[in-house]
Amino acid sequence: MTVDLSDYGASEDLLSDVGELGRIIRVDRGECDVISKKGTVRAVSDSSRSQREVAPVTGDWVKLLKTPEFGNIIDEILPRKNKLSRRDPSDERVEQVLVSNLDLVVIVHGIDRPLPPGRIERLLTLAWSSQSEVIIVxxxxxxxxxxxxxxxxxIEAIAPKIVTFAVNSADSSDPGLVKIKDMIKPGCTAALxxxxxxxxxxxxxxxIGGEIVETGEVRSGDRRGRHTTVTREIxxxxxxxxxxxxxxxxxVGMWDAQESLEKVFYDLEERSKxxxxxxxxxxxxxxxxVNEDVSLGVLDERRLIRYRALLKELADQQVKISKRKNR
Ligand SMILES: Nc1nc2c(ncn2[C@@H]2O[C@H](COP(=O)(O)OP(=O)(O)OP(=O)(O)O)[C@@H](O)[C@H]2O)c(=O)[nH]1
Ligand SMILES: [Mg+2]
Ligand SMILES: [Zn+2]
Incomplete structure (x- = not known):
């Protein structure tokens, strides 16, 4: 099988480059599935360089090298166009890149449960800091x-301009699905x-049209999911x-999110002038x-309180990061 990597979003520049080019479509346990011209190959993240700053993530364009000892290894991670990151849940001073080289981030929410404003603000902050388009489904x-x-x-109260779709994924003829498909052009990468x-x-x-990935029932009481999907996969x-x-x-811990936070709280930012x-x-x-608006009832005080909390969270995080650097 020969794979045309432009189907996977490769630009002309990438294709004309020498070396075995591939895109990571899945990462698990230190190994990656990489789509290359020859199809999907399994590659290890170069063990001699496993201490490197950049760990390979789903979405990365990479150079593969065939070695007698380890088979295919990831020799080089090409510069990322952008990345979707959060704060590492186990160490708040560290960035965790979830996916790279995105065109669209799709925030998915099921209406079988409430959507607290604070949650959508956080998700939007995270999504917008990836520098990609963002929609909500x-x-x-x-x-x-x-x-x-x-x-x-x-959603309208927080992000009046964001494109939002409402669908029933169980119904293959749902017109909303066609509209979402239209937003994801050939070669474009959308992360959910x-x-x-x-x-x-x-x-x-x-x-996609089929039972491609596994899905799982939610718990009947609190509608919480069971963490069915365990890897990030293209x-x-x-x-x-x-x-x-x-x-x-x-x-949903934020990372490097000052700018997108300002975008999410555009109304407060505007007023603070x-x-x-x-x-x-x-x-x-x-x-x-801003406080004047709160006392006049123009601005919801709870939104201001959430904004302050997020600003404080980012500031505290900065302090911890610089302490670590100065050690
Ligand atoms: N009727 C209906 N059921 C849905 C829809 N979307 C999801 N479900 C059901 O909701 C449950 C959870 O769906 P999943 O697609 O597994 O959710 P997920 O977000 O992938 O969950 P994780 O992989 O655990 O993160 C399953 O029982 C689905 O059948 C929908 O649009 N309509
Ligand atoms: Mg899933
Ligand atoms: Zn003020």
């Missing part, structure tokens, strides 16, 4: 007692993120787009325009 729209209207209201049980894998199956759609199914996010102090943190400063 609400799944399970046929769910009895679903929270569709309420969820749409929550959201909590366990949100319906990411079901959406992947619906978009799948090729029949129409050409690339989907990355990912495991449910347990924690009228605060007396340019570095106002909208706590007890005099002549704070």
């Amino acid at each position: 609400l799944t399970k729209v046929k769910e009895k007692n679903g929270l569709l209207e309420e969820t749409i209201k929550t 993120i959201g909590e366990s049980g949100a319906g990411k894998s079901s959406l992947v199956n619906a978009l 799948l090729l759609c029949p129409d050409g787009g690339l989907l990355v199914d990912t495991p449910g996010l347990r924690s 009228d605060c007396r102090f340019s570095d106002c943190i909208h706590e007890s400063e005099p002549d704070c325009a």
Whole structure:
């Protein structure tokens, strides 16, 4: 089998390069599945360089090297166009790259459970800091007692301009699926993120058309998922787009997210131009325009409280990172 790597999003530049080019479509236990011209090959992350700064992730373009000792190894990770990162759940001073080289991030949420505003703010911050387009897909729209209207209201209050779809992934003729497919052009890579049980894998199956990836029932009581998907994997759609199914996010810690946080809280950012102090943190400063809006009832105080908490979280994280660097 010969694979045309432009189907996997390779640019002309990448294709004309010498060496065995490939794209990581899955990583597990220190080994990767890499799609190359020869098909999918298994490659180890070069063991002699396993201490390197950059660990290979799904989505990376790499150079492969065939060695007598280890077989295929990843010799080089090519510079990333962008990356979707979060704070490492086990060490908040460390970045964890989830997927690289993305065109679109799809935030998936099932309307069988409520969407707290703080959660969507976090997910949006994370998604926007990847420098890719972001859309939201609400799944399970046929769910009895679903929270569709309420969820749409929550999203509109936070991100009025974001493109949102509502679908039933169990119905292959759902017109929303076609619209989502249209957004993922041939060679474009879209990563699906959201909590366990949100319906990411079901959406992947619906978009590709088949039982491609495993899905799992949610718990009947609290609707929580069972963490069915365990790896981040790139799948090729029949129409050409690339989907990355990912495991449910347990924690959504931000990484390098100052700019996207400002984007998520654009209304507060805009208003803070009228605060007396340019570095106002909208706590007890005099002549704070943001707090004025809160007292006038124009701005929801809970949103301000969430904003402050996220700003503090980023600031605390910065302190810890610089302490580590200075050690
Ligand atoms: N009716 C209906 N059921 C859905 C839909 N989306 C997901 N489900 C169901 O919700 C449950 C969880 O779906 P998954 O696709 O496994 O969820 P996930 O986000 O991939 O979960 P993790 O892999 O654990 O992160 C399964 O029982 C699905 O059948 C939908 O649009 N309509
Ligand atoms: Mg899944
Ligand atoms: Zn202020």
